[in-house]
Amino acid sequence: MKAKIREEILTIPNILSMLRILMIASVVVLFVMEYYLAAGIVLICSGITDILDGFIARKFNMVSALGKALDPFADKLTQFAILICLTFFNKLILIPFVILVLRDGFMLLTGLSIFKKTHNTFSARWYGKVATVFTYALMCAMLVFKTQLEELPALLVSLIIVDAALIAFSFIMYAIRNTRELHKIPEEEEKKEQKE
Numbered sequence: 001m002k003a004k005i006r007e008e009i010l011t012i013p014n015i016l017s018m019l020r021i022l023m024i025a026s027v028v029v030l031f032v033m034e035y036y037l038a039a040g041i042v043l044i045c046s047g048i049t050d051i052l053d054g055f056i057a058r059k060f061n062m063v064s065a066l067g068k069a070l071d072p073f074a075d076k077l078t079q080f081a082i083l084i085c086l087t088f089f090n091k092l093i094l095i096p097f098v099i100l101v102l103r104d105g106f107m108l109l110t111g112l113s114i115f116k117k118t119h120n121t122f123s124a125r126w127y128g129k130v131a132t133v134f135t136y137a138l139m140c141a142m143l144v145f146k147t148q149l150e151e152l153p154a155l156l157v158s159l160i161i162v163d164a165a166l167i168a169f170s171f172i173m174y175a176i177r178n179t180r181e182l183h184k185i186p187e188e189e190e191k192k193e194q195k196e
Contacts, residue, residue: 011067012053017070021073023042023078024082026042027042028082031082031143036144036146041144043140050074054071079132080097084097089146095160095161096135096164103170106174106175107178110182114182120181122178125174127169127170127173127174128173134162138159
C-alpha cells in the first residue's frame with residue numbers, strides 16, 4: 001500500500017511540479033539581489049518544466065490526483081509571486097495581477113461548489129492556456145530584456161495591456177462555463193428525484 005502511494009506521489013511530473021515551486025524562491029531571491037537576467041533564465045526553466053510535466057503525464061500515463069492539484073498550484077504561485085515582484089518595474093503590472101487574482105478566486109469558489117455536489121473537476125481550456133503562456137512570456141521578457149523594454153515604454157505598456165485583456169477574456173469564458181455548470185446541478189437533482 002505504501003509503495004503504491006509512493007509511486008503515485010513520486011512520479012516525474014509531480015517531481016517537476018515540486019521543483020517548479022522551489023524555483024519560485026530562487027527567482028525571487030535573484031530578483032531582490034538584482035540579478036534580473038539570472039532570474040529570467042530560472043523562470044524560463046520553470047516554464048519548460050511546466051510544459052514537460054504535462055507532456056510526460058499524458059504520454060506515459062502518469063496522471064495522478066496529486067498532479068492535477070499540484071500543477072495548477074505551481075502555476076498560480078509562480079505567476080502571483082513574479083508579478084508582485086515585477087510591480088517594482090512597472091505599476092501597470094497590478095492590472096493583470098488583480099484580474100488574475102479575481103479570476104482564480106472565482107474559479108476556486110465555483111469549482112469547489114461544483115466538486116462538492118458532483119465530484120467533477122474541469123481541466124484548463126485553450127483560452128486559459130493562452131493567457132498563462134502570454135503571462136509567462138511577459139514575465140520572462142521583463143526580466144531578460146529589462147533594459148530594452150525600459151527604453152521602449154510604449155511596447156511594454158502594450159504587452160501588459162494585451163496580457164490583462166487575455167486574462168480578462170479567460171475570466172469571462174471560465175465564468176460562463178462554471179456558471180452554466182452550477183445551473184445544471186439543480187436541474188440534474190430534480191431529474192433524479194423524479195426518477196426515484
